[in-house]
Amino acid sequence: MDTSKIQIVHYGHRKCRFSESVDFRVNGKTITTPTFAPRIKNDNELDIYLDVKTSSGAKNLSAYVVRLFDTKRTIQYRLKKSEQRNLIGETLDPKFSNSLKEDIILIDPALEYLYYYPMMNRLRHSSSMPRLIRKYAEQVIEGVESLQKINEEKKHNNQKTDSITAFRDAQHTNFWSCIYKDANSRIKLIRDTCTSELQFHSDILIPPVPLITNPHLLKVTFDMNEKFRALSSDKGECADYFILKQQILKNESVMDSIKAYVADSESALTIFKLKYADLTNPDYALERNAVKKLFEELFLLSQHTDNKAFALFEAGYQTFPAALCSFALVSTAYNLDRGDRRATQGQPISEYANWYDPESMTLRNHDVLSVTTKNNNGILPCYCPECTKKPSLLRENPIEYNKRVKRHFLFSREYEMQSVIDAIERQNVSMGFDKLQRSDLRILTGLLPR
C-alpha cells in the first residue's frame, strides 16, 4: 500500500441518508470530510488562512487551493523560506512548514481562463504556466488587439464589426483540438503542468483540462484525464477534473457521459468545477435539476465503490449544499467566486470587501452590514471568534476590515462544515436542510437529494 495514494475510510456511524463524513488520507495527511478548502490567490490570503488555522486549530479547514498562475505570489516564496533554517536549526516559517505537513495543497491548473479573456494577461506572464499556454495567451491578446483596431476602422466607415467573443470561442476550441490531435503538444502540456504542480507541493495532481462548452471539448477532457493519469500516476495521486460551464449542465447527454466516465474511472478523486454557476437564480431550474441528479449519482457511486471521493471547486453559493451531499472537499474563494467589489452601473469600486452573513449565507456589503449592526444594538450578527473578540469591525480602516472579513469567512465556513459533521453523527441531516431553508439560499434546497 503506497502512502501517497488516496485512501478513503468509511465509518458506519458517520453516514446519514445522502450525507457522509469519511477520513480522507493522502501523502500521510488525514482530514475529516467535508472539509472547506479556500481558494487562495495571494500571500496575504495565505497568511490569513495560516493564522486562523494555528490560532483555532480548525480541523475542517485542512486544505487549500491555489491556481497555478497564482503560485508565484502565493507559495513560491513561502516554500523557499520554509526550507531555510536559523542557527539553531529551526525553520524560518514554522506556520507554513507545519501547514505543509498537515494541510492538503491542491494546485489547480485553471485552464478555463483560456476561454475567458480578462485573465489572459496573467496567463501570458506567469512563469509557472506551461509554455504552450503562455504562447496561446500571447496569440489571443494580439489577435483581440488587432481585431479591435479593425473594428474601430469599420465603425468609422459604418461597416458591420466582427465579434470578439466569436473570435475567442474559435481560438479556444482550435487550441484544444490541436492538443487533442497533436501528441507532441499534448505530452508537453501534461508534462509541464505535472512538473509545476509537483514543484509547488501539490498533494493531488490535477490534469490540465478545458472548460467544457461543447461535446467535443468533453471528449478532449476525457482524453486529457486519461493521458495525464497514464503519464503521472507514478509521481503522485491523479484526480479526474471536469470544468463545466453553466449552460452545459442542461445538456443531458454530456452529463450522462460524465457520470458514466466517473463510474468507470480508476481515479479515487474526481473534481468538478461549476464555472460561474449561480444556481440561486430562479430561472435556472433545469441546471439545478441537473446538478441535483449529479449529486445523487455521485453519492451512490461513493457508496458502491471502495475508494471514491469528490471535490467541488469554485462552489460559490453551492458550498454548503455540496458539503451536505458527501463532497469531501469544497472550495470557493473568499468572495464566493464573485467580483464582489466590482463597480455596479458606473459606481466606483468599494474599498471594503463584502462580509459573509452566516445566517443568510450570502454576502453583505459594508453599508448593509452597518445598518444591520445598528439595528442589532451595535453588535455584529455573528458568533465566530473573530466577530466576538473584536466587535469594532465597522470602525476598522479598509485594509484591516478586509483582513478581518476574510478571517470571519474562514471561521464561518469551518463552523458550517463542523455543523454538517455533527448533523451526520446525530443522524439528523435534516438540520442542514433546515439551515438552508432559513437562509437566502432556500432555492438551493432543490439540489439536495430526498
Added chain:
Amino acid sequence: MKVNTPTTILSSEEITALKPAERETYIRNLIKSILRLNETGVMVSEIVEATNLNRITVTKHLEYLVAIREAYKKDRGIGAVYYLNGRLVHPTDRLNINFGNKIYEFVKLENPEGEFVFIQEKEQDWLRVTTVKGGIMLRCSDLREFLKGLQKFMVVAEQCGGAKKVGY
C-alpha cells in the same frame, strides 16, 4: 490468453514524444502495472502483443525489474514467466527508514516460495518523486542469521576505522 492491461496506454506517437528518461520510466511503470494486473504471471510475447512495444525493450525492462527484486521470473520450457514480487502479508508489516533523500523500505512479502523480508532502496528527486533504485529479498527464516552476519561485519568495519568516521 489475453493479458490484463491498464485502461489507458499511450500511443506510439505519444511515447515517441516523451523525453528519453521519461520514456524509460513510463515503459517500466507500464510493465509493472501489467505484472500487477496479472497475478498468474506474463510472458514477454504477451506484453509485446498487448502494448505494441519492442520485444527487446520489454525484455530489458523486465530483467531490470527482476534485478531490483520488484519482479521475479520462472523458466517455463523455452520462455520465462514474470511475476510481480509478492503480496504484502499485512499492511502494518512495513517500515521506512530515511537518510536524506534515500529511503529504505522494509516490507514483509508472501509469494509461492514462502514469506520474505523485502528491503527496497528508494530515492526521492527534487520534485519528491520516489524511484526504486534496488532491493534484496531475505527469507523470513534466514533473517536472524543475516542480522548476525551484519553485526559481525559491523565489528570488522569498525576495526578498520572506516565506520567510526561515519559515526557508528
